[in-house]
Every structure is written in structure tokens, then in C-alpha cells.
Amino acid sequence: MTSSEGWRCAQPRTSQTRFSLEPRNLASVQHIILVLSGKGGVGKSTISTELALALRHEGKKVGILDVDLCGPSIPRMFRAQGKAVHQCDRGWVPVFVDQEQSISLMSVGFLLEKPDEAVVWRGPKKNALIKQFVSDVAWGELDFLVVDTPPGTSDEHMAIVEALRPYRPLGALVVTTPQAVSVGDVRRELTFCRKTGLQVMGVVENMSGFACPHCAECTNVFSTGGGEELAQLAGVPFLGSVPLDPDLTRSLEEGRDFIQEFPKSPAFPALTSIAQKVLQGMPALLS
Amino acid sequence: MEEVPHGCPGADSAQAGRGASCQGCPNQQLCASGAGAALDPAVEEIKEKIRTVKHKVLVFSGKGGVGKSTFSAHLAHGLAEDENTRVALLDIDICGPSIPKITGLEGEQVHQSGSGWSPVYVEDNLEVTSVGFLGPKKNGMIQQFLRDVDWGDIDYLIVDTPPSTSIEHLSVVQYLAAAQIDGAVIITTPQEVSLQDVRKEISFCHKVKLPIIGVVENMSTFVCPKCKKESQMFPPTTGGAEAMCQDLNVPLLGKVCDKGQSFFVEAPDSPATKAYKSIIQRTQEFCGSHQSNNKNHVNS
Numbered sequence: 001m002t003s004s005e006g007w008r009c010a011q012p013r014t015s016q017t018r019f020s021l022e023p024r025n026l027a028s029v030q031h032i033i034l035v036l037s038g039k040g041g042v043g044k045s046t047i048s049t050e051l052a053l054a055l056r057h058e059g060k061k062v063g064i065l066d067v068d069l070c071g072p073s074i075p076r077m078f079r080a081q082g083k084a085v086h087q088c089d090r091g092w093v094p095v096f097v098d099q100e101q102s103i104s105l106m107s108v109g110f111l112l113e114k115p116d117e118a119v120v121w122r123g124p125k126k127n128a129l130i131k132q133f134v135s136d137v138a139w140g141e142l143d144f145l146v147v148d149t150p151p152g153t154s155d156e157h158m159a160i161v162e163a164l165r166p167y168r169p170l171g172a173l174v175v176t177t178p179q180a181v182s183v184g185d186v187r188r189e190l191t192f193c194r195k196t197g198l199q200v201m202g203v204v205e206n207m208s209g210f211a212c213p214h215c216a217e218c219t220n221v222f223s224t225g226g227g228e229e230l231a232q233l234a235g236v237p238f239l240g241s242v243p244l245d246p247d248l249t250r251s252l253e254e255g256r257d258f259i260q261e262f263p264k265s266p267a268f269p270a271l272t273s274i275a276q277k278v279l280q281g282m283p284a285l286l287s
Numbered sequence: 288m289e290e291v292p293h294g295c296p297g298a299d300s301a302q303a304g305r306g307a308s309c310q311g312c313p314n315q316q317l318c319a320s321g322a323g324a325a326l327d328p329a330v331e332e333i334k335e336k337i338r339t340v341k342h343k344v345l346v347f348s349g350k351g352g353v354g355k356s357t358f359s360a361h362l363a364h365g366l367a368e369d370e371n372t373r374v375a376l377l378d379i380d381i382c383g384p385s386i387p388k389i390t391g392l393e394g395e396q397v398h399q400s401g402s403g404w405s406p407v408y409v410e411d412n413l414e415v416t417s418v419g420f421l422g423p424k425k426n427g428m429i430q431q432f433l434r435d436v437d438w439g440d441i442d443y444l445i446v447d448t449p450p451s452t453s454i455e456h457l458s459v460v461q462y463l464a465a466a467q468i469d470g471a472v473i474i475t476t477p478q479e480v481s482l483q484d485v486r487k488e489i490s491f492c493h494k495v496k497l498p499i500i501g502v503v504e505n506m507s508t509f510v511c512p513k514c515k516k517e518s519q520m521f522p523p524t525t526g527g528a529e530a531m532c533q534d535l536n537v538p539l540l541g542k543v544c545d546k547g548q549s550f551f552v553e554a555p556d557s558p559a560t561k562a563y564k565s566i567i568q569r570t571q572e573f574c575g576s577h578q579s580n581n582k583n584h585v586n587s
């Protein structure tokens with residue numbers, strides 16, 4: 001990657017010169033969860049963010065690796081857009097969202113000089129960056145590394161699964177919205193998981209109904225039930241339905257801690273319940 | 288087509304092969320020689336095949352799940368309300384082709400005749416072609432698709448694209464650019480997490496010199512079926528599409544909120560239908576003036 005491409009910091013040396021196959025930078029990460037979806041716009045980044053926040057509230061140290069190179073949403077969701085990425089002897093230092101360093105982030109969003117510029121790369125270049133994100137980020141000790149992915153099953157997915165394969169137990173959390181159009185794409189995603197040997201921890205149905213703030217009548221704007229049905233058909237756990245919640249949207253837009261600040265909001269019970277199930281499910285994943 | 292360097296001026300631009308970003312690009316010599324887009328014979332073939340299509344509108348979004356496919360289908364239906372207008376809807380979202388489902392054509396297959404792929408007809412004057420009809424193939428499909436579809440005489444070709452500024456985008460824009468695209472409609476939802484991806488899409492359009500017909504903000508307002516009051520599902524914390532369009536000097540075509548139904552039939556007087564009709568009219572006006580501009584260029 002040359003300096004003409006608008007990178008905001010110097011590149012760490014490549015894996016070939018230093019790390020080869022040794023998992024040094026991921027050695028102290030206990031669990032890795034990939035958040036996937038066949039369809040775009042279903043809320044992968046939202047679920048990744050809220051899962052991280054909920055796990056932090058349970059006292060866990062969490063990292064989020066955002067490998068959506070074309071549409072990196074994670075920095076903004078933590079009010080971290082524009083933050084610089086520094087280097088240490090082990091590579092890139094992830095961006096911490098708080099003084100306690102309980103949540104750390106890495107995203108291509110931090111590395112672009114002009115955030116409004118499109119990142120248009122072919123497979124090999126994307127693969128190379130993803131490999132670097134896996135081997136050259138000094139994550140340190142983490143209970144969970146949540147990996148937020150782009151939609152579909154593309155070069156980025158193959159790259160991240162292959163890069164992570166040597167490491168800790170890998171689980172996949174699949175996000176869908178209720179309607180059939182989304183569910184069809186998710187079926188493809190589950191096939192991808194099967195073919196690549198990724199264990200599916202469960203399905204989350206997002207945007208599951210909208211409660212009118214005026215009269216509390218809940219309308220299923222995106223139909224209903226697809227996520228649960230899909231989980232049953234595929235024989236994977238159904239982790240829960242998260243309703244559309246303008247407070248959740250606003251909280252993400254402003255980089256706030258939804259779990260801390262909106263405990264009475266419609267999406268709160270669902271999100272915390274999903275985090276609980278993830279925590280409970282981890283021993284099963286390990287065996 | 289080899290990898291595109293950051294800051295690529297475009298294979299057919301005056302700076303092709305000569306810009307600072309061109310240094311080290313494997314295509315540099317090719318572009319500098321002016322051979323650029325003409326090198327790929329498929330471009331000419333597609334241009335020839337697509338000659339019978341009067342207007343081509345691409346529907347883009349930098350972000351997934353904003354309703355691009357839904358909008359494309361509605362735009363196609365809306366244009367086809369006039370029985371004398373022949374409309375084709377092309378779905379090239381290789382990652383997740385939604386058009387077959389949205390148009391009720393799941394399970395259909397395209398047929399190959401002597402003159403190429405024949406589309407599937409939804410109405411007499413509305414035909415649909417989708418990579419979804421071809422089964423799970425990837426890579427190189429777009430080129431073959433565009434080259435081999437038997438278009439016939441079409442007034443409007445609506446192209447539903449994959450989200451993000453991916454290689455699929457570059458492929459289709461490259462191939463269709465030779466045959467002149469009227470413009471792009473870009474779909475977004477009101478919240479900043481969508482807008483930040485859509486700004487990239489707009490920047491992509493500027494870079495490849497694709498005219499922008501305008502932006503449509505989807506999922507703007509929710510009208511409760513019970514109490515009829517309006518609320519916002521996705522609060523526009525940074526001013527929504529309106530603010531972005533003002534900032535970037537791009538037209539805002541309209542705001543819609545749809546529930547994924549064809550409400551031309553089911554709710555012809557609803558605010559959403561009216562919004563769509565206005566958007567469709569503006570799209571037609573843009574295409575009409577684009578055509579006369581092209582004629583002027585040809586004559587001058």
C-alpha cells in the first residue's frame with residue numbers, strides 16, 4: 001500500500017517479515033465471534049456494537065474488528081471517527097473507546113484520509129489488509145473479539161475465516177431481519193458457515209417490529225417471524241428478536257452506550273438477553 | 288480489468304495513464320495509449336446489443352438494506368403504468384439478487400434463444416432479468432449477462448446494483464458507460480450510518496463521471512396504522528438525506544416510506560405513492576433532457 005492511497009498512518013511491516021504463522025497478537029483472546037448476514041442493512045454493526053457494550057457491562061474486555069472495508073460503520077458507533085491509529089512493536093494499537101480500555105476497535109475507517117472516498121479494491125488487496133488486521137493488531141488480553149463483516153459471502157469473508165482459522169474457537173452469529181427477502185440471503189450465509197466449518201452460535205432477528213411511540217401499537221413493518229423460522233429449519237439456536245427502536249438508532253448515531261443509558265427502551269431486554277445467551281453458550285462452543 | 292489504484296482518474300478520462308495515481312498501475316501504459324475502455328471487446332458488443340434501449344438508469348446505494356431493490360421494482364412498475372412505455376429491470380446484485388422475490392418471480396428461469404437471454408415478463412410491457420435466475424454463479428457474469436441479454440426495444444432499463452462500491456459497480460459502469468447511462472438514483476435511509484456510506488457512493492459517481500439524477504430517502508417516516516400519527520424509525524441525527532444533498536449539491540428526489548408492497552395497486556392515494564409518482568416524473572424529465580443534451584452534443 002503506497003502513500004498515494006491516502007493512508008493516515010505508516011503501514012506496519014507485513015506478516016511475512018515478522019509473524020508468519022504464530023498467533024502472537026491473538027494469543028490472549030479467549031473467544032472470537034463473527035457477526036454475519038447474507039443481506040446488507042440488517043444491523044450487523046448494530047448488533048456487534050450492542051453485544052460488545054452488553055458484554056462489557058458483564059465485566060468482559062471486548063475488541064471489535066471491523067472488516068467491512070467498503071462501509072466501515074463501527075468507528076462512528078463509538079464516537080471514535082477520526083481517531084488515529086498508533087503503532088507499537090507488535091503492530092497497530094487498537095483504538096480504545098474509554099480510559100479503562102474495556103472496549104477496543106480496529107477498522108479501515110481509522111486508516112482512511114478521506115472518509116467520504118470510496119474504497120474500491122480487488123480481492124488480493126482486501127485479503128492482504130484483512131490478514132494484517134488479524135496478525136498485526138496488538139489486541140492484548142480480550143475475553144471476546146467480535147468481528148463485524150460486510151454483507152454477503154465475499155472475498156472479505158473467505159479472507160477473515162482463513163486468517164482466523166488457527167485461533168481460538170470461532171463462532172458465527174447470523175443477523176437477519178424478519179422478511180423473506182432477507183431470510184433467503186441468510187440461508188446462503190448458513191451454507192457458507194457449514195462449508196467453512198464455522199459453528200453457528202445462533203440467529204438474531206433484528207428490526208422485529210416497531211412500537212409506535214405515540215400509542216405503543218407494535219407494527220411488523222418488515223413482516224415477522226422469518227428469523228425464528230429460519231433458525232428452526234437450520235437447526236441452530238434462535239437468540240432473540242430485537243425491535244426497531246429510535247433510541248437505539250440515535251444512540252448508535254451519537255456513539256453512546258445504549259446499554260447504560262436506555263435501560264427502559266424497547267430494544268434493551270432483547271439485547272441484554274442475547275448477550276447472556278452468548279455468555280452461557282461459550283462453554284458449549286469450547287467443547 | 289486490473290486493480291484500480293486509489294485516485295484512478297478513470298480509464299477513459301483525459302488523464303488516463305497520466306495522473307499521479309497512475310504510477311505503478313499495471314494498466315498505466317494501456318490507459319496512456321488511449322486504448323482504455325475500448326480494449327475490452329465486450330464493451331462494444333454490449334453497446335451494440337443495448338442500442339435498442341433508450342434510457343438507462345442505475346440504482347445505487349453505498350449501503351445495504353436501504354431499499355434499493357424495492358425502489359428499483361417500484362420505479363420499474365411506475366414507469367410501466369403507461370402501457371406504451373416498455374420497461375426492463377435488470378438485477379445484477381451477484382451477492383444477493385432480491386428482484387426475483389420482490390417481483391414475485393422466484394423460481395423462474397431465463398431462457399436462452401438464438402438471440403440471447405430472454406427476460407421474464409411481469410406485465411406485457413415490463414420485463415425482468417436477474418442474476419438470481421441464473422443460479423449460483425459468480426465472476427464474469429455481468430459481462431456475459433449484458434452482452435447476451437436480448438433487450439429488444441426498451442424505453443427504460445432500470446439496473447439494480449449490489450451495495451457498496453465494489454468491483455461489480457466498476458464492471459457495470461464500464462460496460463454501460465460506452466452505451467451512455469442517463470444517470471444514477473442513489474437510495475439511502477435517514478440515519479448517519481447510511482449517509483456515510485452513501486457519500487462514498489456519490490463520490491464514486493463523480494469519479495467515474497456518472498450523472499446523478501438524485502437521492503431518494505427511504506424509510507423516512509412511519510405512519511402508525513392504528514393511531515395514524517407519524518414518527519421516525521431512523522432519526523436523522525445529522526439532518527438526513529436533505530442535509531447531505533445540500534452539502535454535496537445533489538438533488539433530493541424525494542422521501543418515501545414503504546412496506547415492501549406495490550402500493551400503486553394497493554394504495555394509489557397514499558402519501559408514499561404520491562412521493563413515488565413525483566420521483567418517477569422527475570426521473571423521466573431527467574432522462575428526457577439528458578437525451579436532448581446528447582443529441583445536441585452529437586449535432587454540435
